[in-house]
């Protein structure tokens with residue numbers, strides 16, 4: 001197995017034993033099949049050349065092999081189907097565990113690539129570990145066994161089989177070198193085509209509104225033709241090499257037959273020996289076909305491996321360093337914090353202390369770093385330097401990075417400006433934390449003026465598409481409030497609202513008993529806070545309190 005594929009085996013846990021089990025099953029099954037082909041050929045040779053009926057042991061052996069093969073085939077199907085599902089689940093679970101800690105990275109990348117790796121690449125690999133590995137090992141063992149038996153019967157015939165195996169290996173190499181570059185070209189062109197289609201579908205309203213249909217159609221036609229042309233070339237090359245492999249098997253069978261006819265093998269054995277040569281080489285030819293396709297699986301394994309190696313977005317909390325949060329109200333503190341996106345330094349030596357129970361507003365020009373402060377407060381990322389923590393009533397600071405994720409998520413809720421809702425009902429979306437009741441939800445919908453538009457059991461559609469911007473913003477806020485956090489950090493809760501509806505949000509926030517940090521450009525929204533911190537333009541710096 002090549003590096004990328006064997007590297008993933010560590011993620012398969014107990015399934016490694018199951019893979020070993022299918023290898024044994026498939027190998028025994030293939031050898032049994034070979035014996036099932038050779039035995040009747042042997043009987044036929046005796047009957048035609050010597051005029052002798054098969055002996056009694058022949059029928060017993062044949063019946064035994066038929067039964068064994070039936071049991072093995074059934075066992076193999078049963079084992080490998082179950083194994084395939086479990087391998088798929090293992091790989092996806094490993095990926096999703098990694099995504100959970102690594103994907104919300106500060107680069108905020110498009111997650112389409114991650115999703116396609118988790119769905120498509122893992123499916124390809126599932127088949128490989130559950131079926132292909134066993135097929136390859138079985139073909140290799142079968143080849144070795146067949147060669148040994150052939151060598152006992154006739155050394156020249158064994159030499160022919162070895163030469164055929166060598167020729168098949170050459171076709172695999174040829175296939176790999178010929179199709180690798182072509183395969184990349186096909187993948188690139190196909191992904192360009194889907195990107196263009198997704199782009200056009202995403203902007204369908206604009207396409208129709210600005211009468212761009214003809215242009216889009218022409219572009220898709222050109223990109224589609226390029227993809228089809230590259231796929232065609234790949235297909236032709238693959239077919240030619242498949243034909244070459246078939247030719248190798250045919251020539252080898254012919255050579256074996258010729259050797260049998262001119263050699264010193266007893267005539268009665270000729271059919272059995274020719275069949276033996278065939279059952280030795282044919283599975284190897286099939287395996288060669290599979291090996292030739294292995295580069296695709298290797299790329300899939302490489303992609304999955306790269307995703308599994310993504311660095312976590314925040315430093316994992318080691319259990320000996322775990323701290324418990326104090327009882328009672330909690331405040332929030334950022335001490336001497338610096339933070340940089342790829343090249344943009346947003347915060348430098350930044351200080352902010354929000355006392356337990358205090359309501360603080362944060363204002364500042366666009367790009368000043370307000371949303372970055374919100375993200376750091378929710379420990380979506382760690383700061384490059386300095387400390388972000390929760391403040392007890394005794395002013396002791398517990399760094400966010402020392403609290404278990406579960407305890408942290410229960411203590412602090414963050415409502416980002418571009419936060420997400422999911423498909424499902426309003427209740428599914430808003431009561432997930434389990435901290436509030438359905439009655440609280442209904443009261444919240446009333447208070448925020450959304451009850452007329454949506455009820456607790458209404459479906460929101462994918463990513464909440466059935467809501468207006470202002471309705472979605474209020475539901476996102478309500479979701480955080482219903483989680484009953486001890487610290488609530490909200491980014492622009494009223495940006496999408498008219499003045500009257502914004503007042504409903506102000507009233508809700510003002511009545512909250514917990515610590516509240518509100519980021520807003522709107523003075524009305526900041527007016528309800530106990531105090532307002534105003535950031536200047538450029539990198540946000542503040543002196544310690």
Ligand SMILES: Nc1ncnc2c1ncn2[C@@H]1O[C@H](COP(=O)(O)OP(=O)(O)OP(=O)(O)O)[C@@H](O)[C@H]1O
Pocket residue numbers: 106107108341342344346364365366367368369370371372373
């Ligand atoms: N993921 C990112 N990668 C690179 N730079 C980023 C990223 N997110 C934000 N920035 C940059 O960091 C700076 C601060 O962004 P931030 O979103 O914190 O500002 P903000 O004060 O909330 O702005 P606004 O009021 O417009 O929402 C900006 O210059 C922005 O371009």
